Amino acid sequence: MFPSRLSLAHLEPPCVTTPPICPLPDPSLDPEWYGQIWLRYPMDPMLYTTHFPHQFKAQSGFSVLIVEGWSSMSRAGVTVDTPLSALMPSPRMEFFHSSHMKRWYRNLPEPLRPANITLPSQLSLQ
DSSP, rough: OOOHHHHHHHHSSSSOOOOOOOOOTTTTGGGGGTTOOOEOOTTOOOOOOOOOOHHHHHHHHHHHHHHHHHHHHTTTTTTTTOHHHHHHHHHHHOOOOOHHHHHHTOOOOGGGGGTTSHHHHHTHHH
C-alpha cells in the first residue's frame, strides 16, 4: 500500500522542489476548471457534492507547504537518515508551527472547516 502523503513526506524528500509557476484558479470563482464529484446514497434521490474543487486546491496548497518544510529541513542539514530525536523540537516543529501552515489552515474554505467535513478525504486535511 502506498504510504500516506504525510508519512511519505517524512521518509524521503519530494521529487518536485518548487511550486508550479501558474497558480491554481480559485475554486469559488472557477469551479468548472476542476470538475465536480457528486455522491448519491442508495435510498436518497438527492445528489451531494464532495466539494472537490476546494479539496483539490487545499491539498495542493498543503503539498507546497510540505516541499517548503523539506527545503527548510535540508537547509538545516537534516537528511533522511537523521534520527527523529535530533529533529525535536527544531527545525521540524518550527515548520509545523510556522505562519505559512497556520495561514493555510485559517484559509481553508467553509466546506473544509472542521465542523463541516464529512468525508475521509476531507478528514485527512485536518
